[in-house]
Amino acid sequence: MNGYAQNKDDVLKRLRRVEGQVRGIERMVESDKYCIDVLTQVSAATKALESVALSLLADHVSHCVAEAAAEGGPVAVQKIREANEAIARLVRS
Template sequence: MTATTGSDHAQHPAPPGYHDHKADHLARLHRVEGQVRGITRMVDEDRYCIDVLTQISAVTHALHEVALGLLDDHVRHCVLDAAQTEPAAADTKLDEITVALRRALRL
């Protein structure tokens, strides 16, 4: 199984699968960015360890939600499109999903 790493994006001139939800993903990422800054302040202010860990857990969950949204967009746009227009390319897209899930699940 060969996996693409995203570095072959020049071969795919179409917009990414998340294009329709880009604003939503960016909004979530901006919130996460603010949460991380808040955690930095908490550590700088010597806040209670459990409170910091709770916020780290919230950020981790928020990032997982962004990742799941991007994966959903990829399946619904890129994989479905490949399966409908280029069945041979669908295998490559399915391989990409497997690699992405392994990364996300740390397998």
């Protein structure tokens, strides 16, 4: 079971909201809105998507990584490595 299983509905709701924001940005560009206004909305959508990513990461660490760490062994090492790599991707973006 995925770490976000208990929050799946919330994650989906937040992703749909981001999708709506992106469609709104597309309409702004189609309507030739002012560059700064478009950039402001891009920033808002980016932050919303980052918030979803952080929520998924927190769920992964508290569920998948914690479970694997309790078991120990190579699976724990793999899950910790995956979490570290995911954090690095988020920090770089």
